[in-house]
Amino acid sequence: MSGQETTDKYHLSKNRLEALFDGIFAFAMTLLVTSFIIQPIPASDAGVELPARIAAMQPEFISFLIAFFVLASFWLAHHRQFHFVRIIDPAIVRITLFILAFTVLMPFTTNVSGDYSGVQVAVDLFHANLFILGVLFLIHWWYLVNNPGLTSVEISKQDAVYGMRRALVMPFVSFLGFACSFASPSWSMAVYLLIPLVFFINRRYFTA
Amino acid sequence: MSGLEQDNPHRISKGRLETMVDTIFAFAMTLLMFGIAVPESSVSQTAADLSADLVKLIPQFVLFVIAFLVLALFWIEHHRQFHHIRIVDPTILRFNIAILIFIVLIPFTTDMAGAYDRVRIAVLLFHVNILIVGALFLGQWMYICRCHHICDTDFDIAIEGKRFRLLATIPSVAFLGILVAFFSPPYSLSAYLLVPFIVIIRRLTGNK
Numbered sequence: 001m002s003g004q005e006t007t008d009k010y011h012l013s014k015n016r017l018e019a020l021f022d023g024i025f026a027f028a029m030t031l032l033v034t035s036f037i038i039q040p041i042p043a044s045d046a047g048v049e050l051p052a053r054i055a056a057m058q059p060e061f062i063s064f065l066i067a068f069f070v071l072a073s074f075w076l077a078h079h080r081q082f083h084f085v086r087i088i089d090p091a092i093v094r095i096t097l098f099i100l101a102f103t104v105l106m107p108f109t110t111n112v113s114g115d116y117s118g119v120q121v122a123v124d125l126f127h128a129n130l131f132i133l134g135v136l137f138l139i140h141w142w143y144l145v146n147n148p149g150l151t152s153v154e155i156s157k158q159d160a161v162y163g164m165r166r167a168l169v170m171p172f173v174s175f176l177g178f179a180c181s182f183a184s185p186s187w188s189m190a191v192y193l194l195i196p197l198v199f200f201i202n203r204r205y206f207t208a
Numbered sequence: 209m210s211g212l213e214q215d216n217p218h219r220i221s222k223g224r225l226e227t228m229v230d231t232i233f234a235f236a237m238t239l240l241m242f243g244i245a246v247p248e249s250s251v252s253q254t255a256a257d258l259s260a261d262l263v264k265l266i267p268q269f270v271l272f273v274i275a276f277l278v279l280a281l282f283w284i285e286h287h288r289q290f291h292h293i294r295i296v297d298p299t300i301l302r303f304n305i306a307i308l309i310f311i312v313l314i315p316f317t318t319d320m321a322g323a324y325d326r327v328r329i330a331v332l333l334f335h336v337n338i339l340i341v342g343a344l345f346l347g348q349w350m351y352i353c354r355c356h357h358i359c360d361t362d363f364d365i366a367i368e369g370k371r372f373r374l375l376a377t378i379p380s381v382a383f384l385g386i387l388v389a390f391f392s393p394p395y396s397l398s399a400y401l402l403v404p405f406i407v408i409i410r411r412l413t414g415n416k
Contacts, residue, residue, distance in 0.1 A: 026231035030235040046330075050327045
């Protein structure tokens, strides 16, 4: 722990950056629920119309579930990567702020892709958002691996490769989703079901 | 506190998970307020109609108070359970993510049940939501009692094991609500008024 870096008055503490990150993630994950909107129905028709309206919300519900689980796994990934961080340098702050900017967009892109699940542009917005987030997390990990001065313990070669492989999953899957959206926008959301499978294979066959 | 567990990068720290849970609860509790929606009307009409409109909001307001207090109870319960936990293992993490997803849904289901308190499906959504969260808390507690190696050493299974019945209160009240909803949707929401009575009776009879 070098005293020089931690007493710098412009130095951001790791705890505060983590707190900001957690707060924004929690806020974005909760805001996802605002995508469920049912236009007011007069009380006399509500008994008949409401069940149909709720059933029609199925694509929005699927988008909500995917977005929630993806954000939760990004949050866990950040936690794993930040475990190694000792000093916050300006580059880490910048990468983190970019991650947060695209996290804040998630409730919007989730909402749009849920409302217009059959429209390719709407669904591609969602895929693009996740692709960018995935790439940013990849850059974050790559930066930590290549700057051993910032980490508390040196990241072992094995951890580095394993982390890279994990971080590649999301850009890969969202790109696949983008490709599938040309065939069927609404079915392209199903690619995210691959994630647990890919992680399982990764853990089972590629860890020493 | 084994140093090995604390340094494992794949373990989520208890502090960060608690912050995340607290923030999502706080935000979900605040979002409940959006369920109370005053119908828009032009300014000239307002003076005459507003008081009538406000009277119509009474069911939404009552449900807001119920949902807020139920969320507060869940939050306190989370605090109790986490008081005993020392390590966040993958199962606890999964329980928490599942709990959070249904907590995030509560503002939506409360909104539905408040706006359409005479429609069975809308009220059922609310009851089922509460039932699932209650069941998840019960499940998490059963897991903690069964695998108490993740707990602090002073965890006393003989005393703590008795909390099952207390934890079963909310799921059983929600279940009662579901049954009553088949006869009268609006009155089924008053099932939650039983919760304070059950707690008081339990305290008077000496069961904690």
